[in-house]
Amino acid sequence: MRVLGTDLSEVASFAVQHAYLAGVPLLLGLLISLPLGWVALRRRWLYPPVIVGTGLLYTIPSLALFVLLPGILGTQILDPLNVIVAMTLYTIALLTRTVADGLGSVPDHVRQAATAMGYGPLHRFFAVELPMAVPVISAGLRVAAVSNVSMVSVAALIGVSQLGLLFTDGFSRSAMGPIVIGVLACVLLALLFDLLILAVTRALTPWRRAVRA
Amino acid sequence: MIATIWDWLSDAANWSGSGGIIAQAQEHLRLSVIALLAAALIAIPIGLYVGHTGRGRVVLVNAVSAFRAIPSLGVLFIAALLLLPRLRGDLAFELPSLIVLAILGIPPILSGVYAGIEQVDPAARDAARGMGMTGWQQLWRVEVPCALPLIFSGVRSSMMQIIATATIAAVVGLGGLGRFLIDGQANRAYDEMAGGAVLVALLALAVDIVLGLLQRAVVSPGLATHGRSH
Numbered sequence: 001m002r003v004l005g006t007d008l009s010e011v012a013s014f015a016v017q018h019a020y021l022a023g024v025p026l027l028l029g030l031l032i033s034l035p036l037g038w039v040a041l042r043r044r045w046l047y048p049p050v051i052v053g054t055g056l057l058y059t060i061p062s063l064a065l066f067v068l069l070p071g072i073l074g075t076q077i078l079d080p081l082n083v084i085v086a087m088t089l090y091t092i093a094l095l096t097r098t099v100a101d102g103l104g105s106v107p108d109h110v111r112q113a114a115t116a117m118g119y120g121p122l123h124r125f126f127a128v129e130l131p132m133a134v135p136v137i138s139a140g141l142r143v144a145a146v147s148n149v150s151m152v153s154v155a156a157l158i159g160v161s162q163l164g165l166l167f168t169d170g171f172s173r174s175a176m177g178p179i180v181i182g183v184l185a186c187v188l189l190a191l192l193f194d195l196l197i198l199a200v201t202r203a204l205t206p207w208r209r210a211v212r213a
Numbered sequence: 214m215i216a217t218i219w220d221w222l223s224d225a226a227n228w229s230g231s232g233g234i235i236a237q238a239q240e241h242l243r244l245s246v247i248a249l250l251a252a253a254l255i256a257i258p259i260g261l262y263v264g265h266t267g268r269g270r271v272v273l274v275n276a277v278s279a280f281r282a283i284p285s286l287g288v289l290f291i292a293a294l295l296l297l298p299r300l301r302g303d304l305a306f307e308l309p310s311l312i313v314l315a316i317l318g319i320p321p322i323l324s325g326v327y328a329g330i331e332q333v334d335p336a337a338r339d340a341a342r343g344m345g346m347t348g349w350q351q352l353w354r355v356e357v358p359c360a361l362p363l364i365f366s367g368v369r370s371s372m373m374q375i376i377a378t379a380t381i382a383a384v385v386g387l388g389g390l391g392r393f394l395i396d397g398q399a400n401r402a403y404d405e406m407a408g409g410a411v412l413v414a415l416l417a418l419a420v421d422i423v424l425g426l427l428q429r430a431v432v433s434p435g436l437a438t439h440g441r442s443h
Contacts, residue, residue, distance in 0.1 A: 058370075059417040061377030063394055064410035071214035071407055146281045153284040154381060158398065164286055171290040171384075179294070183287035190282035 004177030006166065015185055018162040021083045021155070022148040023193070028084075029091020030141065036092070037099025038125070051097050058093035062086065062151045066158050083155045083162075090151065091144045098140030102133030131204065138201040145193040149186055163189070214407070221408035232392070238416060241389035244382075245375045245420075248311055252318030252371055257364075260323045264330025264360070265352050273327060280320040285378045289313045293385040310382040317378055318371040325367015329360025362436055365428040369421055376417045390416060 001008045033054070040050040069075070069082040106129050114128045156164025166182030169175075202209070221227060228234045263273050292309040300308055333356050341355040357364075383391030393409025396402075 056418065056421075059373050059421050060414045061380045061417055063377070063380050063391070064413045067394060067406050067410040068414075071218075071403075142278075143281070146278070150282065150284045153286050156286065157381065157384060157395075164284070167284070167287045167290050168384075171294065174294060176291065176294055179287055179290050183284060183291070186284040186287065187279075187282045194282075 004181055005175060006178045006181045011163070011166070011181060011185055014161065014163045014165060014182075015189060017080075018149070018152055018164075018186070019189060019193075021080060021152045021160075021162055022087060022145070022189070025084055025087035025091050026141065026145055026148060026193075028088045029095055029144065030137075032088070033092045033095035033099050034130075036096045038103060040096065040100045041103050047100070051100065054093050054096040056093075057089050062090070062154045063157060065089070066155055066160075078159055080160055083152060083160055087148050087152060091148065094144040094147070095137070095140050099133070099137055102136030102140075103129055105136055106132045134201060134204050135208070138197055142194055142197050145197060146190045149190040149193060153182070153186055217404045218407045218411055221404040222411065227408070234390075234393075234412060237388060237390050237392055238412065241376070241379055241391070241413075241416060242420075244307070244311065244314065244387065244389060245372065245379050248314035248318055248375045248379070249368070249372050251311070251315035252375070253322055253368065255315070256319045256322035256371075257326055260326025260364075261330060261352065261357070264327045265348070265356060267331075270327075273323065277320045277324045285313065285317050285374075286381055288316070289378070289382060289385060297385075306386045310379075310385060310387045314375050314378055314382070318375045321371040321374060322364075322367045325363050325365070325370075326360065329363030329367070330356050332363070333359045358433055359436065361432045362428070365424070365432065369424045369428075372420060372424060373417060376413070376420060380413050 036050055036054065040047045065086040066082055067077075069085055070077045070079065073082065073085065075081050110128065110132065111124070114124045119127060152162055153164030153167060155162065156166075156168045159165075163182050163185050166178040166185075170178035170182070230236065259273070263269050289310065292313045296309040296312075297305055330352075337355055337359060338351065341351045346354065379387070379389050380391035380394060383389055383395045390409055390413045393405050393412070397404075397406030397409060
């Protein structure tokens with residue numbers, strides 16, 4: 001089916017690639033920023049270097065990173081791996097501070113109560129501190145998800161296949177149709193990611209619903 | 214790879230002239246600063262109003278997060294296709310890009326200003342009212358100084374976004390450091406492309422450091438550690 005001069009089945013396959021390029025780094029970035037944020041919070045002298053260091057990653061423009069990574073990783077410029085690594089770095093940049101702040105927002109008396117109940121540091125982290133930090137971490141994850149979806153489209157400028165190719169293709173032919181469809185598809189994908197994160201957050205924090213009810 | 218980039222960067226011929234690194238860096242900075250000022254002129258008054266009065270809060274929060282989802286590359290191309298045929302001269306290339314850059318810069322400043330004003334300690338607000346301050350005095354002498362750290366972090370992330378997107382704007386014919394990335398790719402010259410990428414990253418870093426120093430100079434020392442976790 002064609003809408004505004006754009007083949008919708010092509011749009012669908014671009015969208016799947018786009019979701020992969022934006023989604024996998026989101027999970028990887030979360031997995032890496034959890035220990036980083038924890039360390040930054042636990043060892044005070046590590047807080048400035050870890051938080052400032054990861055924050056600096058975000059100042060590197062995405063197009064610059066997409067161009068530089070092949071040289072650093074030894075990959076081809078068109079390799080989707082470059083995009084995955086770049087987006088993972090941006091996710092870490094956004095999430096490390098949020099994880100540290102989220103874990104830091106767990107009240108001291110809660111931590112002390114858990115310790116008094118016999119929770120060791122590791123058990124306490126996974127059973128008490130991490131679940132309580134979920135709302136803050138999830139807010140950061142939503143920002144990262146939406147900005148990942150938007151940034152991945154820039155990779156079209158170096159030719160990596162995803163929704164952004166609709167932009168470059170439309171612009172080179174002076175055709176507005178594909179660009180508009182591409183923007184709409186990107187926004188829709190960002191919305192889907194957002195709803196998914198909200199649903200998971202809701203499932204992970206049953207006590208918040210209990211309080212409200 | 215480092216050697217090829219270094220060779221390109223250390224070649225004096227690449228630095229001088231109208232298309233040289235210095236000229237393009239100046240152009241990149243000029244466009245980014247204009248866009249930032251335009252974004253701040255629009256975003257700061259709205260953010261102050263919503264933060265101070267609490268009116269339009271829901272609309273603002275939703276609008277900011279919806280804006281983030283819009284891909285800048287697509288918007289840039291749409292603006293270029295719409296405006297390029299209607300404008301003449303240098304303005305034809307600059308105006309569409311500047312409009313898009315300014316629009317992209319608005320949400321981070323807006324949410325920084327609004328969140329900054331909103332999180333001011335209610336006790337400080339009450340104290341200001343108790344001292345007989347008018348609404349304006351309360352805003353300028355208590356709320357804005359207390360909100361400065363968050364306002365600055367909004368301005369800094371806005372500037373980062375503008376500098377990054379100004380790189381992309383080279384595709385629609387704009388000058389700036391993005392030229393080296395786009396032209397380098399067209400000529401299959403990896404050294405030029407990678408050299409340009411290093412320069413853009415350095416420029417973004419340098420600007421962020423300057424804004425950070427400015428923040429340190431302007432924000433009251435009592436608030437300097439604000440926002441840190443316990």
